[in-house]
Amino acid sequence: MTIAKKLLHTRYRVNDLERTVKFYREILGLEETRRHKSSRGSELAFMKAPESEELIELCYFPGSGPVEVQPDLTHLAFEVDSLEEFGKHLASKGYKYSDGPHMRPEGGGIAFVDAPEGYEIELIERAK
Incomplete structure (x- = not known):
């Protein structure tokens, strides 16, 4: 097959x-x-x-015209060690989370940052 x-x-x-x-x-x-x-x-x-x-x-x-990303169309998700530390990294580069971080009581959490053109990037901290 x-x-x-x-x-x-x-x-x-x-x-x-x-x-x-x-x-x-x-x-x-x-x-x-x-x-x-x-x-x-x-x-x-x-x-x-x-x-x-x-x-x-x-x-x-x-040649296909400008990219216009619709809200909630697609995203890429990446694992990070710490959303808090990644947020500090973002700030040092002039960026900030567009949503979150949203931490879970059992550990871990998610946050989002917008890439150029508005593509969403999800950052995931796994529970330890």
Whole structure:
């Protein structure tokens, strides 16, 4: 039987590739693994979280018009050690949580920050 075996990457189209790559690198700590231009003319940058195999493909394709992200359309979720410490990191870079943090009585919690173009990034602190 032929099946899809493994998630390789997810694409997010963006208005400003350099600004978005900088956000993912400096705010989230992701690494840019490669960059190239597709046969259709899209500029692509691939980003990877340190402990993940899957990539995020950031795509700049101005020919399809501006990106307008609807509220609650999609988000990426990343695990962090501490929402409190990550919030301090955000503040040092001029950002803040757009929602939360919401801590659970049993430990752990979630918070959100908006990436360029309005894509939501969920941060999850697991209970210890």
